[in-house]
Amino acid sequence: MKADVSRISYRPKLALAAASALVLIVLALLPPFIGLYQTQLLTYGLIAAIAALGFNILLGYTGLLSFGHSAFFGIGAYSIAFLLRDAGIHSMELYILIGLPIAALASALFGYICVRHTRIFFGILTLALSQVLYSLALKLFWITGGTDGLRVPRPTLLAGTISFTGAGAFQRFIDAYYYYVLGVFAICVVVMWVIVHSPFGKALQAIRDNEIRAAFLGLRIHRFRWMSFLISGTFTGLAGILWAPLNGLTTPDVLYWPFSGEIVFTTLLGGFRNFTGPIVGGIVFTYLKTYAVATTEYWQLLLGVVLVLLVMLLPTGIVGAISAAAKKLGPNSP
């Protein structure tokens, strides 16, 4: 009898923590070496990674494919714009503190409607939701600024102690905001990691794998899906909140369906069956998009073609392919 198997082993987790800390340190040390533009790009990448992480608890871990996640991103971004314009709030912390519950509330509501259904109906319901918000943002232009959007100037960080005005403000803002986002990103990764490895996370995966059996264990399917949707929308909303000050402007584009498509693509690119897939996907995609958009006007066409190729050739994404290759070459290979 191998009695020691049942003892909790902490070593793999310590190794994981060490590796993650290393990555974090590297990321923290990068800015001086890569310059201002690249730092800004990487910040966008980290934000995309947070959005994808949120999206993937729904897809990778719960098995629900949403085509409307732009709704939550947009709610996050617009919340800030409204807080600024109508309440005169400039503090990033307040943006997060107030914006997160708003995103959570929207997710709870939308989730309640959507999770009763699966697969295509779920996908279309989420798409329709984001379209409704998009059309509202366009048409109610006296509230939302219509296609012109709403300006979001630089917020103050750390409870108003750091503000960015005067000469060289842009540079100082990018430098500081990178670390701010990096910090939030690190917290998000840890939180999401714990969630998917918790008993709750296991239940989600069981529901994903076999809804009937999960019901026959006594799990309440709708409730778990709803919770997953709630978490998912909140994370993606947080990404939107972080994005608006960086972009300086919030427009309806961020609610439009191709943006949802980008979030889906990002996750597929990195791999939706792995925890780190969305993170890798988010960062890689941001770079790919920047260079592709600079090269061609028909960016959407390219995105569509690559999406189809990914599904055909690399359905497990970058991380999936790497880990499969590693298994073949690794110490336990046959």
Added chain:
Amino acid sequence: MILLRTVDLRKQFGETKACDGVNFVVNKGEFISLVGSNGAGKTSLVNLISAQLKPDSGQILFEDKDITFASVHERIKAGIARSFQIVNLFDALSVFDNVALSVFTREGKTAKIATLAEHDQAVRDETFDVLGRFGLRDKSSVPAGGLAQGERKLLDVAVAYALRPKLLFLDEPTSGVSTRDKTQIMDTVSSVVRAGAVTAVVIEHDMDVVFRYSDRIVMMHEGRFLADGTPEEIKANKDVASILLGAPLSA
């Protein structure tokens, strides 16, 4: 002590009477085999009791409580569990996780979102105990989808067993498995179930298995109970023998 009782249970699918006035009594601690030809109504009966189907009429009483219209969730809470004829597992999760999930759910711990599943020592211990009883301890970290067929069948039973039910329904636990594995599987299942004092009802087609392991055999035919008794009684029953085996059994 009577654990489960159905009263004149009926279910019809179009012209076919899957259950035609079934009065099924299960006593605590019994290991019952439910036999009959295909389409006799065995799976329908189990589906009705486990809430996968709603009856047309009749009652189901569990521990003297009426559960005829109780939900799946309520019946599991009451203590009824089942495995499936076509193995129904969480293929992407490890063998360990499959069983651990039953324990977590039973203990009401699935709402825990801020702790790691692996770190719950109580659940770990119990899961490994169950895995050990079913001979799956070595395979604990293998994904369920990667097991051999016989092991998958065992895991299917283990997952239901880990709910610590009072009444366990096993739907053809040895189907699709080689003859040599069948005995091994039934040995394991039978001994674990009896040791755990779980009452079991097993749908089974293999008559060798049925006669070897059951305390009691119930035979269904066209939605009705045809015979109900110990293996010896059933062997001696000429109607049963001719329907089941086509010829009288030798004593």
Added chain:
Amino acid sequence: MSILIIQILNSLFYASVLFLIAAGLSLIFGVMRIVNMAHGTFFAVGAFATAWLVARAVALGLPAGWTFLLIPVGAGAVALLGIVIEPLLRPFYRRAEEYQLLVTFGLLLILEDVIRVVWGGLPLSADPLMDALPIIRIGGLIYPAYNLVVIAVGAVAALLLWAGIYRTKFGVMLRATSQDRRMASALGLNVGLVYVSAFAIGCFMAGLGGAIVVPTQAAVLGMGIDALILAFVVVVIGGLGSLQGALVGALIVSFVRTAGIQFFPEIELAVLYLIAVVVLLVKPTGLFGSA
């Protein structure tokens, strides 16, 4: 009274277009069990193609009355597109549904940009077609006769489709394949041919919807997405895979929309979406659908 008649006619007009799109979607799902997320974009292609053809024809001197013949041409072009695309999609029918959705979503992205590549980003209209028909008087009000043609087209299409599916040999093949593909194949049916045909018919319907609507409203980028969502609302109400469901659903959605835009023009899409939500909550498989 006249206003009421006009409203009813408007609803029937809208229902005609919706029916065509939704019936195509339902047909494809019924036979191949896939939902084509690019279906709305096929509708858009039909609209753009027809508008372009009409403009070219008029520029070449064709009398406006003859441009009606371009409607089936526009729809036919979409059917051709479908014939080309279907074999490429076929390997995915057996894969997990997520992948089907992702692939057809990729197709959506591609086609939406193809529209931009081919026809540019500006709206295209086909006014000459509509203007070719007189304005008629209903009571004290005026109404374009063209809209009546659209209603007629929708009705005829419904009849033809129904006849085609339930009264012809081909229809039997379609229904057999949709019920049990393997059995149909074992009986000697050329399943591949059935698939391509069903897909082509579905695309033709969507394209026809676009072709007949474009004289009344210009083809714009993004119309495909809205059409997809609307088609979905219709099949949600009527039930996926049901022809009569598409018809009834289209009528319900149109009438509610007409009533709704009287009072809440801005949130038209929201009203339609709400209908879908309510129906989904009450009867998830729709009025005539089977899960």
